[in-house]
Amino acid sequence: MVEKKLSRSLDLAARTIHAGLKILRDNGKQMRLRDLIAKVEKTIPLDDWAKQRYAKTGYVRWESTFHFYSIDCMKAGYIIKKKGIWYITPEGEEALKLGPEGLLEEAKKAYKKWKAEQPDTPEEELGGAPEPPALAYEDIEQKALDGLEGFVNAKNPYEFQDLVAALLRGMGYHTPFVAPKGKDGGVDIIAYRDPLGTESPRIQVQIKHKESSTSAQDVRQLMGLLQKEGDVGIFVSTGGFTADARSAARGSHVHVELIDLARFITLWQEFYDKLNEEDKARMPLRPVFFLASTDG
DSSP states (O other): OOOSOOOHHHHHHHHHHHHHHHHHHHTTTEEEHHHHHHHHHHHSOOOHHHHOBOTTTOOBHHHHHHHHHHHHHHHTTSEEEETTEEEEOHHHHHHGGGHHHHHHHHHHHHHHHHHHTSTTOOGGGGSOOOSOOOOHHHHHHHHHHHHHHHHHHTSOHHHHHHHHHHHHHHTTOEEEEEOOSSOOTTOSEEEESSTTSOSSOEEEEEEEOSSSOBOHHHHHHHHHTOOSTTEEEEEEETTOBOHHHHHHHHTOSSEEEEEEHHHHHHHHHHHGGGSOHHHHTTSOOOOOOOOOOTTO
16 A cells, blocks of 8 residues: 555546546446546545646546546556547456555556656656646547447437448448348348358347347347357447346357447448448548557
8 A cells, every 4th residue: 555645636546547447347347438437427526626627628637637547557457448448457457456546556657667668768757747638639539439429329220220231241241131120030130251141150130229238138039049050140239238248148159249339330430441432421431640649
């Protein structure tokens, strides 16, 4: 345990970072950043100073502090960030046992060690963290993700079904069956590697859009449809999946892949250039490039 009394800023960092990792651990080990921020704010007491906005940037002090020291946690291997989703690692779960101050201290040591190993690191950069900077890139990235999520959520179930089919085509699959309106027997899309479906895998897709989190029972129902050797199930749920549903998919004797809204958007971005023009028009993107930061 760190005996030295922390400064006000470091105390805020320690409490928010520890709370954030604990929330990740207790909520399926992954969470969208905006949901994580909302849960941290409800979990720990934050005074007016912590909630104050920086005059120049408009960022909230505690959020900026949380973002800034999350870089230390990344270098320590406690968390991973991908496309607006934060994940806690086994190392991060273990670090929670250190308590707020101990976790922050170890994360800072890891960052300092990493920084010292980088070429041409000015000596003054190794002496401690400055005031949290405005994390403009993460803010812009989150706003972009919010815009994409809003676009998808505005689609009706059949329009979203067409988006999923378009993504599969961009990934190199043929989609001979996309369910028409009405009952579909639990399968919304069938996809093949070749036009005749003679090659594995043969994919059966079930879709839930703008509903509650998909349950383990829903996932098991899809498993029951995978009767032939080489069959693969894909469950796409914009409402996400319960922890039991994810556990059921991981422990299944058949291959079932779960795709939530965040993962769907990530895949759409990844394979967008491989879509034909008609499918691109279903959710058009415009790339914006930034110089990458070595700090995450």
